[in-house]
Amino acid sequence: MTSYIQQAFIVFVLFFSSLTFAxxxxxxxxxxxxxxxxxxxxxxxxxxxxxxxxxxxxxxxxxxxxxxxxxxxxxxxxxxxxxxxxxxxxxxxxxxLEDAVTALDEVTIGKILTGDLGSDVDNSDAKRPLDFYDFGLPGYTGPRKTLIENRLGEATAGSYISWGIPPQPNLWKFLNKITGRIKRLQQNNKIEKDKNILTHIKYVVGPELFKYKNLDEDLRAEFYFYCADDENFQIRCTDRSDVEILQFLEEKLIDFKANISSEN
Structure with a gap:
């Protein structure tokens, strides 16, 4: 009887502990x-x-x-x-956290160019690499998808119901929807895209902006995240030219400075 009580007590403690940690x-x-x-x-x-x-x-x-x-x-x-x-x-x-290190591509010094585009192209030793078109094969020429984009495409592929005879439900897509996997992948995809855009802004577009616009160095990181919080951030900055992104940053900088002034 005593042994049974001890076992029951241990089970109760383990259950309570797991419930607490959960x-x-x-x-x-x-x-x-x-x-x-x-x-x-x-x-x-x-x-x-x-x-x-x-x-x-x-x-x-x-x-x-x-x-x-x-x-x-x-x-x-x-x-x-x-x-x-x-x-x-x-x-x-x-x-x-460790500092982000941006590695620059290796630069190889070659022939000196004359500035005459036609002449430089004719005298170039560069050869176009072979691809699938050279062998008469079909292929994809768009931008390479990330791992998250591939997973999202796999989770959302096809319609929910195939209207044949009889209709066939897409159980895999339904399961991904019900478990929240599609939503999680969409959120992770947005986070990844935002980070890639912010990296480009910080190292390429941002320095150009602050050549003629003033903002304290210690406020610039906060400013970049302020831009990323805008609901139109991806629309205004994804697959856009640096000039278009720069215009967006100028607009947000006005709002950002106004918010800083109101807080002070």
């Missing part, structure tokens, strides 16, 4: 890095909750055991961590 809690976090730690995006990819760090790198976010936290910033490498039992118990997480 509950969502508010976790406080701190981010440390070599530069500004304000405005860093913290995304719970499991429950899709979102937070942003303050000027001291402090943030609060709802999470539970084994949730995945994703840290994204223009000036730092992205980082992913998993919520551990210790983090749940202490309700605290500390993260160190």
């Amino acid at each position: 509950q969502t809690r508010e976790i406080s976090g701190s981010i440390s890095a070599s530069g500004s730690v304000e405005g860093i995006h913290v995304i719970n990819r499991t429950s899709y909750r979102y937070a942003t760090s303050d000027i001291y790198g402090v943030f609060k976010i709802q999470a539970k055991l084994s949730d995945t936290l994703y840290f994204s910033s223009v000036q730092y490498e992205s980082k992913t961590i998993y919520i551990s039992p210790e983090m749940i118990e202490k309700k605290l997480v500390a993260v160190q």
